[in-house]
Amino acid sequence: MGLLSKKDSKLILDPLADNNPITIQVLGICSALAITAQLKASIVMAVSVLFVLGLGNVVISLMRNIIPSKIRIIVQLVVVAALVIVVDQVLKAYAYSLSKELSVFIGLIITNCIIMGRFEAFALGNGPWRSFLDGIGNALGYGVILIIVGFFRELLGSGTLLGFPVLGDPIEKTGLYSIGYENNGFMLLSPMALIVVGIIIWVQRSRNSALIEEN
Amino acid sequence: MLEHTELFFKSIFVDNMVFATFLGMCSYLAVSKKVSTAVGLGAAVIFVLTVTVPMNWLLDQYILREGALTWLGPEYADYDLSFLSFILFIATIATMVQLVEIVVEKFSPSLYNSLGIFLPLIAVNCAILGGSLFMQSRDIETLGLALNYGFSSGIGWFLAILAIAAIREKIRYSNVPAPLRGLGITFIITGLMAIGFMSFGGMLTGGEEAPKEESVQTAVLSEEINNTTIEATEAVVEASEINE
Numbered sequence: 001m002g003l004l005s006k007k008d009s010k011l012i013l014d015p016l017a018d019n020n021p022i023t024i025q026v027l028g029i030c031s032a033l034a035i036t037a038q039l040k041a042s043i044v045m046a047v048s049v050l051f052v053l054g055l056g057n058v059v060i061s062l063m064r065n066i067i068p069s070k071i072r073i074i075v076q077l078v079v080v081a082a083l084v085i086v087v088d089q090v091l092k093a094y095a096y097s098l099s100k101e102l103s104v105f106i107g108l109i110i111t112n113c114i115i116m117g118r119f120e121a122f123a124l125g126n127g128p129w130r131s132f133l134d135g136i137g138n139a140l141g142y143g144v145i146l147i148i149v150g151f152f153r154e155l156l157g158s159g160t161l162l163g164f165p166v167l168g169d170p171i172e173k174t175g176l177y178s179i180g181y182e183n184n185g186f187m188l189l190s191p192m193a194l195i196v197v198g199i200i201i202w203v204q205r206s207r208n209s210a211l212i213e214e215n
Numbered sequence: 216m217l218e219h220t221e222l223f224f225k226s227i228f229v230d231n232m233v234f235a236t237f238l239g240m241c242s243y244l245a246v247s248k249k250v251s252t253a254v255g256l257g258a259a260v261i262f263v264l265t266v267t268v269p270m271n272w273l274l275d276q277y278i279l280r281e282g283a284l285t286w287l288g289p290e291y292a293d294y295d296l297s298f299l300s301f302i303l304f305i306a307t308i309a310t311m312v313q314l315v316e317i318v319v320e321k322f323s324p325s326l327y328n329s330l331g332i333f334l335p336l337i338a339v340n341c342a343i344l345g346g347s348l349f350m351q352s353r354d355i356e357t358l359g360l361a362l363n364y365g366f367s368s369g370i371g372w373f374l375a376i377l378a379i380a381a382i383r384e385k386i387r388y389s390n391v392p393a394p395l396r397g398l399g400i401t402f403i404i405t406g407l408m409a410i411g412f413m414s415f416g417g418m419l420t421g422g423e424e425a426p427k428e429e430s431v432q433t434a435v436l437s438e439e440i441n442n443t444t445i446e447a448t449e450a451v452v453e454a455s456e457i458n459e
Contacts (some may be wrong), residue, residue, distance in 0.1 A: 029240035030341045074309045081302040103347035107301050111341040113241035194406030205394035
């Protein structure tokens with residue numbers, strides 16, 4: 001990458017795979033699981049987190065020398081809450097049905113551990129530009145997992161992608177359904193999100209044995 | 216009384232915070248390696264949820280929701296501050312956690328030592344904010360029910376983390392495939408437990424909700440009928456006046 005130095009591009013690329021916030025750092029699981037039954041909701045969630053984490057990291061990094069360390073948690077919460085209110089209001093204005101579907105989970109971005117985790121671990125000790133890159137990278141890593149889980153749950157659960165039927169029509173028995181394929185309604189239920197993430201972790205760790213835990 | 220018991224069991228089993236809505240997953244996964252620490256965190260969550268949900272209920276009822284400011288005077292009746300609820304709720308939670316920490320440290324040092332590091336962590340636990348947000352979106356009606364809701368969802372969370380901690384202590388002796396060790400197997404076990412908890416879904420029949428809606432509708436209908444009869448009588452009165 002010509003635009004970014006090697007060190008900076010590492011900030012973006014690392015969280016996408018070997019230091020993924022969900023599968024390795026175990027941050028931000030709650031929302032990752034609850035809203036992934038549809039691909040569209042997953043994408044909206046990923047974009048919202050990208051916005052909040054990117055901007056929040058910059059704000060915290062700019063303020064890092066004036067925040068007294070005793071009350072830093074409250075300051076961080078206020079910054080995130082303000083950004084999340086913006087996201088929530090924009091969604092309510094332009095995508096009302098989707099914001100109903102996501103219900104409280106937009107609000108729960110505030111306590112998404114990814115955000116506080118990156119603030120504490122990175123933004124408090126680094127400059128605004130590097131913090132911005134770190135925020136973008138981690139939000140992308142989070143988004144990638146969200147989109148993978150959403151993709152498989154929607155495809156296998158309801159046979160659609162972003163609402164478009166891709167496997168044929170289950171009622172008129174066209175496409176895959178003509179040879180006896182059935183949707184697996186179980187994929188739409190919440191427990192399957194956990195199992196899908198478990199499988200992603202399994203695949204990732206069997207490809208890179210350095211990530212295996214001791215038990 | 217019946218609605219209290221119903222809400223109590225519903226929040227523990229049917230709408231279990233961890234297994235049905237995945238709230239507080241981060242600390243659930245991070246602090247469930249040993250039963251003793253899991254118990255400490257679980258107790259702290261019950262405690263804080265029981266305090267913050269009623270607090271936020273009061274905030275929601277008297278400041279935030281549409282028309283809540285009427286007690287200030289009739290000119291405030293159409294203010295709707297609900298877009299501020301995130302920031303007010305999280306501020307309440309953060310201050311309550313600090314307050315609880317100070318009070319517990321002063322009056323019960325032994326409890327403080329056992330809760331110890333978990334109390335400050337709880338401010339950023341999604342289960343706490345989630346409790347308040349669900350309280351708001353499910354329209355819980357009275358302060359008593361809000362207290363009940365906070366307490367029983369706390370118990371549900373406590374049960375979940377206790378169960379997974381016990382399983383993780385035992386699973387150390389079994390032969391899990393290397394890439395699945397640790398996080399992966401915990402995810403899959405939690406998934407299986409969530410499937411188990413789904414069987415509680417049939418415990419409380421949804422049958423009770425439908426008649427309620429119906430009764431509301433009939434109430435509305437009867438009100439309309441009343442209105443029409445009032446109008447009719449008024450018309451009759453007018454007609455008789457004209458006659459006179």
